Every structure is written in structure tokens, then in C-alpha cells.
Amino acid sequence: MTTGAITAPDLVVDERRAAPHPIADALTIMWRNLLNLARNPQLLVFATIQPVIFVLMFRYVFGGAIRVPGVPYVDYLMPGIFVQTVVFGSLTTGVGLAEDLHKGLIERFRSLPMARSAVLVGRTLADLLRNLFVVVLMSVVGLIVGWRPSGSLPAIIFGVLLVLGFAYSLSWVFAIVGLSARDGETAQAASFPILAPLVFASSAFVPVSSMPGWLQAFAKHQPVSVVVNAVRDLTLGHPAGSNTVQALLWIGGIIAVCAPIAVARYRQVA
Amino acid sequence: MPPAILVENLEKRFGDVQALCGVSFEVPAQSVLGLLGPNGAGKTTTVRILTTLLRPDGGRAEVLGHDVTRDDRLVRASIGLAGQYAAVDENLTAHENLRLVGRLTHVEEPEIKRRSDELLDRFDLLHAQNRLVRTYSGGMRRRLDVAAALVHRPPVLFLDEPTTGLDPQGRTDLWAVIEDLVDSGTTVLLTTQYLEEADRLARNIVVIDHGTVIAEGTSAQLKARLGSTVIEVGFSDDESAKSAAELLSRVGAVTRDGRCLRVSVSDGAKSMLETVRALDGANLAPATMALREPTLDDVFLALTGHTAEEQPEADEKREREEEAS
Structure with missing residues (x-):
């Protein structure tokens, strides 16, 4: 090490530095998480190659076997695969937080004069941007393999916003899981059993009417189906109706319940 | 402050x-x-x-x-x-x-x-x-x-x-x-x-x-609390060591190991001075002399x-x- 003197400490506490800057702090954390995303090969594959493979696989492998009355399967499929991808993607919010916790980064953040909400808001915003990228990428691939949405452009954009909003609300659910888990692997293991039934026992890939009666009751009303149905209405050019309203209620409700719990949990951990 | x-x-x-x-x-x-x-x-x-x-x-x-x-x-x-x-x-x-x-x-x-x-x-x-x-x-x-x-x-x-x-x-x-x-x-x-x-x-x-x-x-106070700073005095012959052991018993507890004396004291610096004065007064010249503090491990x-x-x-x-x- 060099032996140069080190600048003297600031002996007066600067009130401006001590005050929270919720927006700037959240954007700083978002910047850090986006850098992490770009440099983590596993997360990159998760955000790029995997969604493309899913579109191609469902389009060409299962697409031939699944018949949906009245609509080409690819048009039926795309809303489902959007939602499926972002739902599984929301897992990374929890896994990332659990890793930060495990490595002591959360402890460092909590010792800094930053806004208490910033770690969670910054991370969920970074994940929202990742999802935006993923949905755009999948749309392009979908259009290449024959997806022809018949809804108006504003309706389609609204549908995409519903997908992103739902993903954002789930980020808060998994923030709670991540802050309660010991490390990333535990967070992932704890999340999968919640996600799998939600995604597969839904209208994402097949009509709910093809399921046994006892499963239909769950599959019809659970949030993944509601959001998929709403996006389907919007992209297929059906009038936006109760599905859309229900989807918005789910998104708002999940955020309203889970965000405060996650922030409270963040204050306690480490 | x-x-x-x-x-x-x-x-x-x-x-x-x-x-x-x-x-x-x-x-x-x-x-x-x-x-x-x-x-x-x-x-x-x-x-x-x-x-x-x-x-x-x-x-x-x-x-x-x-x-x-x-x-x-x-x-x-x-x-x-x-x-x-x-x-x-x-x-x-x-x-x-x-x-x-x-x-x-x-x-x-x-x-x-x-x-x-x-x-x-x-x-x-x-x-x-x-x-x-x-x-x-x-x-x-x-x-x-x-x-x-x-x-x-x-x-x-x-x-x-x-x-x-x-x-x-x-x-x-x-x-x-x-x-x-x-x-x-x-x-x-x-x-x-x-x-x-x-x-x-x-x-x-x-x-x-x-x-x-x-x-x-x-650190020094903690060690002093232990109450046994050690003065080590070495002589070149057994005779001097024996006389010194007798002389220094009024400074602290003395143990003699051949030509080497260990004096356990509670106040190191003061006892060191006393030791020097006593030895000087009796014309006993030590070959080595050291004040050893107990380590924090001892403490x-x-x-x-x-x-x-x-x-x-x-x-x-x-x-x-x-x-x-």
C-alpha cells in the first residue's frame, strides 16, 4: 500500500447528506442491479435465450397437438407465454435479494443514510426494465413465427402494460420470499412450488375447460388466468371487459398488500 | 469534548x-x-x-x-x-x-x-x-x-x-x-x-x-491489573544470584532458577527502580535485566x-x- 495521508473525515454531519433521497437512491440501486444483470451470464440467459426457446417450443412442438377452437394456437399462446415468462422471471427479484442478504450487502445498505425503500424499489424497477426487454424480444420472435395480433395497437400496448404490471406486483411477492430466505438457492426452492401450479393450472397454454372440474374452479379464478385472459382479450381484438378490470384489481391488490410487508421485512432483516 | x-x-x-x-x-x-x-x-x-x-x-x-x-x-x-x-x-x-x-x-x-x-x-x-x-x-x-x-x-x-x-x-x-x-x-x-x-x-x-x-x-492498565509484572534479573555467577535473591525478596516474590531470578511485582516501574537501588547498594552487578509485562493473552x-x-x-x-x- 502507498503511504500517502488520507483526507480528513467530515466532522460536521451534513443534513443534506443525512436526508433520504428516495428517488435518487432507488435509481442508484436500479443502476447497480442492471449492471449485475448485464454481467451475470445465468441471468442473461434467463432474460434472453430462454424466452425465445419457449416461444419456439410452444409454437412448433406443442402447437401442433393443441387445438383451441376459433383462434390460431400461436395467437392464443402468445399472451400465455408472455405471462408465464414474466411470472417465472419475478423469481429473480427474490433470488437477488436473498443473495444480497447472504453476502452482507443488505447490511451495508442498511447502515447507509439512504432511503429505506430504495433497495426494494430499485430492484423491482430493474426487474421491470428487464421484463420490458423480454416482452419486446418475445413479441419480435412471435411476429416472426406467425403471431398476428388482431387487436388495435393501443389495446396491444395496454395488454403488454398489464403483463408488466402483473410482473411488477409479483416482484413484491418474491421480495418477501427473498428477504425471508437464507440464500438464493433457498429462495428459488421456496418460490417454485408457489409458481408452478399458478402458471400451469391456468389458461396460459390450454383452455381451462379442458381440465377436470375440481381444477377448473381454481384455474378460472386465479390471477395468472385472469391476467392471461385479459391480455388475450386485448391482443385478439375482443372488447376489454371484466377480465381487464379483475387483472387491474389483482395487480393493485398484490402491490398494496405485499409492498408494505416487504419494506417492513427489509427493516428487520440482516 | x-x-x-x-x-x-x-x-x-x-x-x-x-x-x-x-x-x-x-x-x-x-x-x-x-x-x-x-x-x-x-x-x-x-x-x-x-x-x-x-x-x-x-x-x-x-x-x-x-x-x-x-x-x-x-x-x-x-x-x-x-x-x-x-x-x-x-x-x-x-x-x-x-x-x-x-x-x-x-x-x-x-x-x-x-x-x-x-x-x-x-x-x-x-x-x-x-x-x-x-x-x-x-x-x-x-x-x-x-x-x-x-x-x-x-x-x-x-x-x-x-x-x-x-x-x-x-x-x-x-x-x-x-x-x-x-x-x-x-x-x-x-x-x-x-x-x-x-x-x-x-x-x-x-x-x-x-x-x-x-x-x-x-492495554498497560489491563496488564497491570493482573498484578504480576515480571522483573527478570540474570547474573554471571551463582553466588551473586543467591545474595540478590535474598536482597530482592522485599521487592516482590522471588523465584530463582540457577543464575536467573524472576521477581513478580504489582507495580513494574517502581519495583524496577527499587531493584536497581538494592542491587547497586549491595554492589551486585547483574548481567541482564528485563521488565517483562504479561501479554494480553495472560490477561x-x-x-x-x-x-x-x-x-x-x-x-x-x-x-x-x-x-x-
Whole structure:
């Protein structure tokens, strides 16, 4: 090490530095998480190659076997695969937080004069941007393999916003899981059993009417189906109706319940 | 000047384990306090309360006059913390890690740049500043971790076992930086299990065990408390040694081993003078003479009944509780 003197400490506490800057702090954390995303090969594959493979696989492998009355399967499929991808993607919010916790980064953040909400808001915003990228990428691939949405452009954009909003609300659910888990692997293991039934026992890939009666009751009303149905209405050019309203209620409700719990949990951990 | 850190009757309980049972101490501004104790003694719990990460169940703690529970924001703006793990982001470069902390402590952009360059230079990381931290060695990460705690020039620095896991060179290097920081006006609270480290860096030492302060003072005072500074006197012949043994029995308890005498005394310097006068008066010229102080290891053993590295089972349980909380 060099032996140069080190600048003297600031002996007066600067009130401006001590005050929270919720927006700037959240954007700083978002910047850090986006850098992490770009440099983590596993997360990159998760955000790029995997969604493309899913579109191609469902389009060409299962697409031939699944018949949906009245609509080409690819048009039926795309809303489902959007939602499926972002739902599984929301897992990374929890896994990332659990890793930060495990490595002591959360402890460092909590010792800094930053806004208490910033770690969670910054991370969920970074994940929202990742999802935006993923949905755009999948749309392009979908259009290449024959997806022809018949809804108006504003309706389609609204549908995409519903997908992103739902993903954002789930980020808060998994923030709670991540802050309660010991490390990333535990967070992932704890999340999968919640996600799998939600995604597969839904209208994402097949009509709910093809399921046994006892499963239909769950599959019809659970949030993944509601959001998929709403996006389907919007992209297929059906009038936006109760599905859309229900989807918005789910998104708002999940955020309203889970965000405060996650922030409270963040204050306690480490 | 008011103390930089004030801890009064601090209590913390985790389930049925009382981690802190009324800990009190003060750290004068611009000094180093060594918080010494075995694993699970309550060192980390104390640091976490002082850095606002944990709320105390009882008692009071202040940093620069700011209460850690009421004025926690002001406390966080005044402190730097480097914990037991290197809490740095592996997927960022050293430079980006420092910028991250600089932004989150609301330091202006040009100052962050200037300060990062200075710290990376001081901690010998300039050559690796644009490499991702995941390619760093353990020692480099630890250095970056301490550097990250300093971006906003905090007047009070908490170092929780900063040299655990460092090689001897890394340890002496870090000691030099800590000494520099104190010279330039930083107050440091350092927890350690290494008696040598506390001895070298800390003006005052607080020894805690089972959540209680069991001794406090300068390293020299702690050793003096042990009451047996040893004066070693060697002679070139048995005759002189025998006469001297008789003569020095009024200074302290003498044991003779051939031509070497060991005199156990309670007040080292004064007894040394007495020894010299007595020997001089009797015309006895010693070949060697030394005042040997007991080491902090001796002190710790005498105070707690176990050495610093040894860990009784109850402490292990306490430590697990601390980790789980």
C-alpha cells in the first residue's frame, strides 16, 4: 500500500447528506442491479435465450397437438407465454435479494443514510426494465413465427402494460420470499412450488375447460388466468371487459398488500 | 469534548439468550477503542446496535451525540461500517462499488471520483480498479470493503473483525491504514479476537464476555491489573544470584532458577527502580535485566478463565442466535 495521508473525515454531519433521497437512491440501486444483470451470464440467459426457446417450443412442438377452437394456437399462446415468462422471471427479484442478504450487502445498505425503500424499489424497477426487454424480444420472435395480433395497437400496448404490471406486483411477492430466505438457492426452492401450479393450472397454454372440474374452479379464478385472459382479450381484438378490470384489481391488490410487508421485512432483516 | 461514542447500560435479548446485559463504555473522539472478546461475547451485537442495524431492548447508545434509535439517520450519515464479511458487489468493479456507496451516501459526483481514486490508491487497488470484484482475492475484497466504508469521509468508523481471514502482510497493511485514519481525526471502534491487534491499535480496550464488560482500560492498565509484572534479573555467577535473591525478596516474590531470578511485582516501574537501588547498594552487578509485562493473552485468561480463541458451548449457541436474528 502507498503511504500517502488520507483526507480528513467530515466532522460536521451534513443534513443534506443525512436526508433520504428516495428517488435518487432507488435509481442508484436500479443502476447497480442492471449492471449485475448485464454481467451475470445465468441471468442473461434467463432474460434472453430462454424466452425465445419457449416461444419456439410452444409454437412448433406443442402447437401442433393443441387445438383451441376459433383462434390460431400461436395467437392464443402468445399472451400465455408472455405471462408465464414474466411470472417465472419475478423469481429473480427474490433470488437477488436473498443473495444480497447472504453476502452482507443488505447490511451495508442498511447502515447507509439512504432511503429505506430504495433497495426494494430499485430492484423491482430493474426487474421491470428487464421484463420490458423480454416482452419486446418475445413479441419480435412471435411476429416472426406467425403471431398476428388482431387487436388495435393501443389495446396491444395496454395488454403488454398489464403483463408488466402483473410482473411488477409479483416482484413484491418474491421480495418477501427473498428477504425471508437464507440464500438464493433457498429462495428459488421456496418460490417454485408457489409458481408452478399458478402458471400451469391456468389458461396460459390450454383452455381451462379442458381440465377436470375440481381444477377448473381454481384455474378460472386465479390471477395468472385472469391476467392471461385479459391480455388475450386485448391482443385478439375482443372488447376489454371484466377480465381487464379483475387483472387491474389483482395487480393493485398484490402491490398494496405485499409492498408494505416487504419494506417492513427489509427493516428487520440482516 | 463529548465522547464520539457513548454506550450506557445496553441490553439486547435474542429469544432466551441475553446477548448484552448492561454494557457501558465511552470512546473519546479521535481515538481507537478495541472491543475485545471471544466469539459470541456480544461484540457484533454492540456494533450492530451502534450502526442502527439492531434496536436495543434497553439502555442508550449515542454516536456523536445522536441517539441511535431516535436520530438514526444522522447516525448513519456519520458512520462507516466494515463488517465481518466483505460486503461488496462481486459483479461490479472496485470503482463502481465505491461509486455505489458514494451515491447512496449522497456525496457529489466529482467528490466521489476524487475520493474513490484516493482510496483505491491508498488501499493498493488502483491496478485492479476496473476488474470485476469476483476476480479479486480475499484480501483485496476485504480492503475494498474497508475503502467502501470510507467514501463519505465518516468521522466514526466501525470495523467488525476487519482482519479476520487476512494474511499477516494484509493485516499489518490494514493496521497502517487504520492508524492513518485515526491520525487524520477518525474515531474507530474495532472489534477483534486478536489480542495483538487490540494491543497495537487501541488506546483503550474494553473486554466483554457473555454480554458484560469484564475489564476496561489501556492495554498497560489491563496488564497491570493482573498484578504480576515480571522483573527478570540474570547474573554471571551463582553466588551473586543467591545474595540478590535474598536482597530482592522485599521487592516482590522471588523465584530463582540457577543464575536467573524472576521477581513478580504489582507495580513494574517502581519495583524496577527499587531493584536497581538494592542491587547497586549491595554492589551486585547483574548481567541482564528485563521488565517483562504479561501479554494480553495472560490477561484474558486471568479475566475469563478461558483464552480468546477457546469457545465454550454457551457462546456457540449465542453466536448462532445472533446470526439467525
